[in-house]
Structure formats: C-alpha cells, structure tokens
Amino acid sequence: MQILKLDAGDTVEMKKPHPCGSRLFKILRAGSDVRLECTGCGHEIVLERLKMERSVKKLIKNPAESK
Numbered sequence: 001m002q003i004l005k006l007d008a009g010d011t012v013e014m015k016k017p018h019p020c021g022s023r024l025f026k027i028l029r030a031g032s033d034v035r036l037e038c039t040g041c042g043h044e045i046v047l048e049r050l051k052m053e054r055s056v057k058k059l060i061k062n063p064a065e066s067k
C-alpha cells in the first residue's frame with residue numbers, strides 16, 4: 001500500500017464525495033488521525049489515518065508549504 005505524505009494545508013480528493021457534493025477536503029491536521037475540512041461546506045471531519053488514506057483518490061500538495 002502506498003503511504004501518503006500528508007501535511008496540514010494540503011488538499012485531498014476523496015473517492016466518495018461529501019453529502020454537499022464536494023470531493024475536495026483540506027487537511028487541517030495530519031497525525032494518527034487526520035482532521036479534514038470540506039471545501040464545499042466547511043464541515044470538519046476527523047478520520048483514522050489508515051481509513052482516510054484508503055479513501056483518498058488524489059493528493060494535491062499545497063505549493064506554498066512544500067519544501
């Protein structure tokens with residue numbers, strides 16, 4: 001399984017859309033749990049990292065924060 005390098009500020013495209021219709025979530029905090037904010041409605045969710053990584057379709061790095 002591919003390990004994703006997740007950082008706060010990155011955006012992820014999920015396989016399943018949020019009920020509001022948006023697939024894009026911004027990472028607020030990445031640890032063993034990941035806190036995400038839906039870019040469509042601003043709703044915050046916390047997912048176990050493993051579960052979250054499985055439902056990520058695409059990771060969009062934040063260009064401002066990549067070194």
Ligand SMILES: [Zn+2]
Binds near residue numbers: 021041
């Ligand atoms: Zn939403």
